Amino acid sequence: MTTILGIETSCDETAAAVVDDGRDVRSSIVSSQVDLHARYGGVVPEIAGRAHEALITPVVAEALVEAGAADSDIDVVAATCGPGLVGSLLVGVAAAKALALVWDVPYIGINHHEAHLYAALLDEHDAEVQFPLVTLLVSGGHTMLISFEGHGRYRLLGATRDDAAGEAFDKVARYLGLGYPGGPIIDRLASEGDPTAVPLTRAMLDDGYDFSFSGIKTAVINWVRAHPDVATADVAASFQACVTDVLTHKARKAAREISAAGICLAGGVAANSALRERTLDICMEDGINAYLPSRAMCTDNAAMIAATAWYRLASDGPSDLDGGADPNLRIDFLN
Ligand code: KG4
Ligand code: ZN
Numbered sequence: 001m002t003t004i005l006g007i008e009t010s011c012d013e014t015a016a017a018v019v020d021d022g023r024d025v026r027s028s029i030v031s032s033q034v035d036l037h038a039r040y041g042g043v044v045p046e047i048a049g050r051a052h053e054a055l056i057t058p059v060v061a062e063a064l065v066e067a068g069a070a071d072s073d074i075d076v077v078a079a080t081c082g083p084g085l086v087g088s089l090l091v092g093v094a095a096a097k098a099l100a101l102v103w104d105v106p107y108i109g110i111n112h113h114e115a116h117l118y119a120a121l122l123d124e125h126d127a128e129v130q131f132p133l134v135t136l137l138v139s140g141g142h143t144m145l146i147s148f149e150g151h152g153r154y155r156l157l158g159a160t161r162d163d164a165a166g167e168a169f170d171k172v173a174r175y176l177g178l179g180y181p182g183g184p185i186i187d188r189l190a191s192e193g194d195p196t197a198v199p200l201t202r203a204m205l206d207d208g209y210d211f212s213f214s215g216i217k218t219a220v221i222n223w224v225r226a227h228p229d230v231a232t233a234d235v236a237a238s239f240q241a242c243v244t245d246v247l248t249h250k251a252r253k254a255a256r257e258i259s260a261a262g263i264c265l266a267g268g269v270a271a272n273s274a275l276r277e278r279t280l281d282i283c284m285e286d287g288i289n290a291y292l293p294s295r296a297m298c299t300d301n302a303a304m305i306a307a308t309a310w311y312r313l314a315s316d317g318p319s320d321l322d323g324g325a326d327p328n329l330r331i332d333f334l335n
Pocket of ligand 2: 268269
């Protein structure tokens with residue numbers, strides 16, 4: 001058995017987790033800084049870096065205690081080394097390397113996006129996951145449609161040409177005066193609204209696998225300006241339905257094209273109720289598997305870092321202790 005301590009500090013969550021053999025989550029601690037950034041309507045990098053510095057030691061300690069793990073039980077230390085805010089990434093990377101040195105165990109740097117792909121599989125207790133899978137990686141910073149062909153083998157099918165899906169949720173919520181982060185607030189409000197109330201064009205629906213969310217956001221804003229009396233819940237529901245339709249339509253098309261064994265959702269927006277429901281319906285209709293990570297595994301966490309590390313270690317071995325953080329790190333796609 002390999003016990004991995006994972007550390008995640010790429011954005012505004014300080015997280016640590018202990019995971020056995022890439023699957024068995026013994027602890028997963030996430031300390032969110034959302035309250036620190038909410039008044040600014042977005043993440044302030046300087047504030048995030050300082051908060052990670054203050055939180056990293058207690059969060060790691062809590063992960064070890066909750067897992068019932070002694071220092072000597074940890075076989076590997078993994079940390080997100082990119083992409084993300086450089087000042088935040090460095091805190092996690094430095095902490096992981098220091099622990100690896102002190103405990104005399106390997107260190108491995110993990111790509112945050114690749115880890116989101118594995119988060120979808122973490123709650124799967126079946127011994128074998130069937131590939132290929134189509135993964136919709138939808139977060140605050142990225143929107144990618146990926147063919148997940150096997151461990152470590154990814155092909156990029158499409159991406160957003162402008163705003164990320166989560167960014168569109170956050171911007172629409174900000175315009176509507178709903179607060180930050182916007183996704184969960186719109187999700188809640190949408191359950192009381194009419195998804196057909198505001199007519200919105202499904203952008204680029206039959207136009208390959210790329211996405212565009214900036215136009216949808218602008219269309220929502222223009223509609224609200226022209227119809228100031230429209231119920232906010234109706235706007236939220238219509239916007240959410242539009243984004244969900246576009247995302248799931250393309251995921252379904254891709255799954256059929258590559259004869260996928262299933263569709264995975266990953267990233268913060270994968271917590272969205274309408275997106276989850278629609279994905280489940282599609283997979284049921286098409287007779288394929290739906291991999292929907294628990295909401296805690298959709299948003300940033302360290303269990304997904306430790307799980308990915310287990311697979312990466314088997315294929316690539318540990319990282320060099322000289323390796324730093326790369327704020328623009330990309331997944332090494334096959335295409
Ligand atoms: O993956 P994540 O935690 O952070 C990164 O961007 O890496 O994603 C955060 C994004 C935010 O834009 C937030 O508004 C969105 O995920 N989000 C949601 C929901 N929960 C979080 N969007 C729609 N519905 C939700 N329930
Ligand atoms: Zn993320």
